[in-house]
Amino acid sequence: MPNSNTSQAIQATAGHPGPIGVFDSGYGGLTVLRSLRQALPEADFIYLGDNGRAPYGTRSFELVYEFTLQAVRYLFARGCQLVILACNTASAKALRSIQQRDLPGIDPARRVLGVIRPTAEAVGTITKSGAVALVGTPGTVASQSYDMELAKLYPSVKLYSHACPMWVPLVENMEAEGPGADYFVKRDLEAVLSNNPAIDTLILGCTHYPLLLSKIRKYAPEGLTVLPQGDIVAASLLDYLRRHPEMDAMITRNGTTDYITTEAPDKFSALAAAFMGEAVTARHDSL
Ligand code: DGL
Numbered sequence: 001m002p003n004s005n006t007s008q009a010i011q012a013t014a015g016h017p018g019p020i021g022v023f024d025s026g027y028g029g030l031t032v033l034r035s036l037r038q039a040l041p042e043a044d045f046i047y048l049g050d051n052g053r054a055p056y057g058t059r060s061f062e063l064v065y066e067f068t069l070q071a072v073r074y075l076f077a078r079g080c081q082l083v084i085l086a087c088n089t090a091s092a093k094a095l096r097s098i099q100q101r102d103l104p105g106i107d108p109a110r111r112v113l114g115v116i117r118p119t120a121e122a123v124g125t126i127t128k129s130g131a132v133a134l135v136g137t138p139g140t141v142a143s144q145s146y147d148m149e150l151a152k153l154y155p156s157v158k159l160y161s162h163a164c165p166m167w168v169p170l171v172e173n174m175e176a177e178g179p180g181a182d183y184f185v186k187r188d189l190e191a192v193l194s195n196n197p198a199i200d201t202l203i204l205g206c207t208h209y210p211l212l213l214s215k216i217r218k219y220a221p222e223g224l225t226v227l228p229q230g231d232i233v234a235a236s237l238l239d240y241l242r243r244h245p246e247m248d249a250m251i252t253r254n255g256t257t258d259y260i261t262t263e264a265p266d267k268f269s270a271l272a273a274a275f276m277g278e279a280v281t282a283r284h285d286s287l
Contacts, residue, residue, distance in 0.1 A: 009077035014107050017250045018079030019044035019258070022086050023071045026054035026172050027268075028208030029086030030275050032115065033257070035230030036084070039238055042253040046078055047272075050287065052262035055168040056089045057137025057206070064139060068094035069102060070287040072112055081250040084237065085114045088136055088205050088229075092116060092143035111247060115207065116145050118236035119229050123203060124154035126225055131158050131198040135188060136205035138163040146205060160199060162192035164206075171208045174271065176215070185215040193221070201225045211275070260285050 020040070022033045026049050033047050048071055050056075056064050068090040075083050085091045091114030098112050123132055134146050141163040150157050166184040170176055193199055202224055204210060210228040220226055241248040259282035261268040272280040 003073075006073050006077045010073065010107060013077070013079040015109065016079060016081075017252045018081050019046045019256070020251055021045075021072075021075030021078070021080035021083035022047045023068070023075060023083060023090065024049055024085075024087040024207055025056040025067075025089065026051040026168070026208070027211065027271055027275075028168070028171070028206060029084075030272055031207050031210040031228060032084065032086035032230045032233050034276060035234035036237065037257065039234035040251075042255050044252045044254050045257040046075060046080060047257060047259045048075060049259075049261045049263075049268060051172065051268060052286075054172050055137065056087065057139045057168055058165055059139065061093050061139075061143075064089055064093040065097055067287070069098055072098060072102075073106065074285075074287050076106065076110060081110050082247055083110070083112045084233065085112060086207050086233070088115055088145075088207065089139040090114075092140045092145040113237070113240065115229050115233050116205075117149055118232050119203060119205070119227070120146060120149035120153055121236070122232045123150065123201060123227065124157060126227065127157060127201040129198040129200045130154075130156055131196045132160070132201045132203060133192045133195070133199045134159055134161040134203045134205045135164050135167070135192060135209065136161065136203075137168060138165050140205055146203065158196070160192055160195040161205075162188060164188045164209075167212060168206065168208045171211045176211050181212055181215045182218075185212055186219045189216070189219045193224075199224070201227060204228050259283070262286060 022029050072083050095114040141161045150159055170181050259280055261282050265282040265284045268282040269280045
């Protein structure tokens with residue numbers, strides 16, 4: 001049941017400019033937020049991390065959809081007219097239903113965008129061999145969303161996917177620099193790359209994975225293009241706003257970022273500050 005205060009707040013903010021909402025199950029979306037802020041330094045942002053319920057990658061389709069819809073409604077109620085699902089799992093399992101089934105009833109003027117389509121668009125322009133590897137959460141890999149997007153856009157590209165269920169927990173538990181990360185990153189990269197020696201591009205199909213980048217680079221063979229999504233999503237958003245001036249006009253521009261987490265805010269603030277390179281004071285809230 002949608003919360004009636006949330007519904008009232010969504011109605012009250014309809015048609016008024018607001019911040020861009022950026023949502024992830026936890027810390028991963030920070031890797032997208034950083035690029036978005038570089039691309040749109042004057043825009044206001046609200047970052048929402050559902051750390052209290054992360055990881056999403058091993059959860060059912062129904063639960064990821066339910067949690068993601070709650071998050072989108074939460075961000076709408078705080079005035080966002082545009083929400084980026086900076087999470088592959090949520091993009092794979094919830095984006096289409098929210099866009100097609102829920103948005104028309106909530107507020108047809110608002111928009112929710114994901115990260116899979118822009119990443120798939122970029123991959124086809126980067127690979128030379130046409131052999132591409134994808135690492136992602138079990139949910140993203142099982143959804144076959146990348147397979148479907150690439151089949152539509154670049155039918156000749158051959159995709160080799162591999163689920164890495166331990167990578168998000170390593171990040172969420174601050175173990176990204178530890179020896180456990182070495183073990184799992186090495187093992188999973190070897191598994192996916194052994195599919196075809198011609199693989200020349202690796203999609204990091206989970207926004208948490210750039211937080212493991214030093215380990216990924218350590219075990220990735222030379223010559224492999226490792227593709228984090230932040231800059232791709234930021235470029236795609238700039239293009240979207242150029243094509244949709246009516247949405248561009250709905251973004252407030254004071255250069256602020258609010259951080260909200262469903263877990264302990266101190267832990268979130270510490271990791272976010274280290275990653276964003278500035279002081280962060282996150283607030284706790286429930287969805
Ligand atoms: N950052 C999310 C993604 O891109 C991680 C999902 C999770 O919580 O497992 O898929």
